[in-house]
Amino acid sequence: MQFLEFYKSLLPYLALIPVGIFIGRKHLIPKSWITRPLLFFLMPWLVINHFQEAESDSLLTLAAMGFSLAILMLIPGGLLNKHVDNTYNPNLIRSSFSFYNVAFFGIPTVIAIFGEDSVTHLICIYIGTALYGDLIGYFQVARTNSTAREAFHKLLKVPFLYAFISAILFRVNEVEIPPMVKDLSEVFGVVVSATGMLIVGMNCEKVNFRKLDWSFIPKMLGTRLLSGVILAGVFLLLENTFVASLETEQQQMFALLPLFPIAANITVFASYLNANEEDSAIWILASMGLSLVLIPLAIGFF
Numbered sequence: 001m002q003f004l005e006f007y008k009s010l011l012p013y014l015a016l017i018p019v020g021i022f023i024g025r026k027h028l029i030p031k032s033w034i035t036r037p038l039l040f041f042l043m044p045w046l047v048i049n050h051f052q053e054a055e056s057d058s059l060l061t062l063a064a065m066g067f068s069l070a071i072l073m074l075i076p077g078g079l080l081n082k083h084v085d086n087t088y089n090p091n092l093i094r095s096s097f098s099f100y101n102v103a104f105f106g107i108p109t110v111i112a113i114f115g116e117d118s119v120t121h122l123i124c125i126y127i128g129t130a131l132y133g134d135l136i137g138y139f140q141v142a143r144t145n146s147t148a149r150e151a152f153h154k155l156l157k158v159p160f161l162y163a164f165i166s167a168i169l170f171r172v173n174e175v176e177i178p179p180m181v182k183d184l185s186e187v188f189g190v191v192v193s194a195t196g197m198l199i200v201g202m203n204c205e206k207v208n209f210r211k212l213d214w215s216f217i218p219k220m221l222g223t224r225l226l227s228g229v230i231l232a233g234v235f236l237l238l239e240n241t242f243v244a245s246l247e248t249e250q251q252q253m254f255a256l257l258p259l260f261p262i263a264a265n266i267t268v269f270a271s272y273l274n275a276n277e278e279d280s281a282i283w284i285l286a287s288m289g290l291s292l293v294l295i296p297l298a299i300g301f302f
Contacts, residue, residue: 003296009108010292013197017285020201031202034195035272042188043265044163046103047130049185050123051167052177058124061245065235065254066128069228070098071136076227086216088279092270095140096283097224099133099263102126104193105291106260113299114249121250125257133265134160141269141280154273196264203267203281217286225290228258259294261287 023029054063077097081090100106102125110118138160142151155161169175236251246254267280 003112003299006108006112006296006299007292009112010105013104013193014288016194016197017201017204020198020203021205022201023198024202024205031199031271034199035268038192038195038268039158039272042192043134044159045188046185046192047134047160047163048167048170049177049182050130051127051164051171052175053120053182054124054127055120058121058246058250059127061239061243062121062124062250062254063128063131065239066102066125066257067131068128069231069235069257070100070129070132072231073098073224073227076223080220080223084216084219086213088213088216089144091140091143092266092279093220095133095137096220096262096266096280096287097227099137099266100129100228100257100260101263101291102129102257102260103189104196104264105288105295106256107189109256109260109295109299110253114253118249118253122253125254129257129263131164133263135164137263137266138269141266142273144270145273193264196268199268199271200264200281200284203271203277204285207278207282212282217283220283221287221290224287225258225294232258256295256298259291259298261291 024031074094074097077094078090080097081088081093086093102122106122106126107119110122135155138158139151139155142154146154170177232255236254239246240251262280262284264284267277267284270277270280
C-alpha cells in the first residue's frame with residue numbers, strides 16, 4: 001500500500017533523531033562538524049544539481065508558485081506572532097511558516113503516490129521553496145540574534161546566493177552535469193536528510209520540555225496548515241484559470257505542499273548561527289508528527 005511505502009522510506013531517517021539526542025547528550029561530536037559541511041558544500045551542491053534536473057516546461061510555473069507561497073506565508077506567520085501571546089522570536093516564527101521540507105518529506109511522498117518519474121516535477125517546486133528558504137529564510141534565522149546589516153553579512157558568507165547564481169548560469173548556458181556528479185548528488189541527498197535529522201535530535205537534547213509553551217505549538221501548526229492549504233488552493237485556481245500549463249499530477253503535488261513539515265534546514269541554520277536552536281528543533285518535530293498523520297490521509301485521495 002502507498003502509505004506503507006511512505007513510512008518505510010522515512011523510517012531510517014526518523015530513527016536518527018534519537019541517535020542525535022544521544023550524541024548531543026554525550027557530546028560525542030561538535031555540531032559544527034555537521035553544520036559546516038552541510039552549509040558550505042552539500043546543500044549548495046544539491047541546489048545546483050536540482051536546478052539542472054528540473055524539467056524546463058514546468059520549472060518556471062511551479063518554481064514561481066512555490067516561491068510565492070513561501071513569501072505569502074510570512075503574512076499568517078506575522079499575524080500569529082502579533083495576535084497570539086508567545087515568547088518566541090518573530091523571525092523564527094515567520095521562517096518556520098514559509099520553509100517547507102520538500103526534499104526529505106516530499107520525495108518519498110510523491111514516489112509513493114506517483115512513482116519515481118514524478119520526482120522531476122517536485123524538484124521544480126523545490127527550486128522555488130529553496131530559493132526562499134536558503135536566502136530569505138537564512139536571513140530571518142540570522143535576524144533572531146543580529147541586526148539586519150549583520151544578518152545580511154552572514155548571508156553573504158554562506159554559498160547559497162552564489163549557488164543559485166551558478167545554477168542559473170549553468171542552466172542558461174546548457175552546461176551538462178556529468179553522470180558521476182549526478183550519482184554523487186543522490187548520495188549527498190541522503191547524507192543531507194540524515195544529518196539534518198541528527199541536528200534535530202542534538203538540538204532537542206537541550207530542550208526543557210516543562211518550560212515549553214504547549215498552548216502555542218498547536219496554534220502555530222494549525223494556523224500554518226490552514227493558511228498554506230488556502231493559499232495553495234488560490235494559486236492552483238489562478239494557474240488553472242489564466243495559465244493552464246500544469247498537468248493534473250503536478251497540480252496534486254503542489255496541493256500536497258502545505259502538508260509538508262517545517263524544513264530541517266531551519267534548525268541547521270539555527271545551530272550554525274547559535275540562534276534559537278531548541279525552539280526550531282521542537283517545532284520541526286511537532287510538524288513532522290502532524291505530517292506523518294496528514295500525508296497518508298492525503299495519499300488516500302489520489
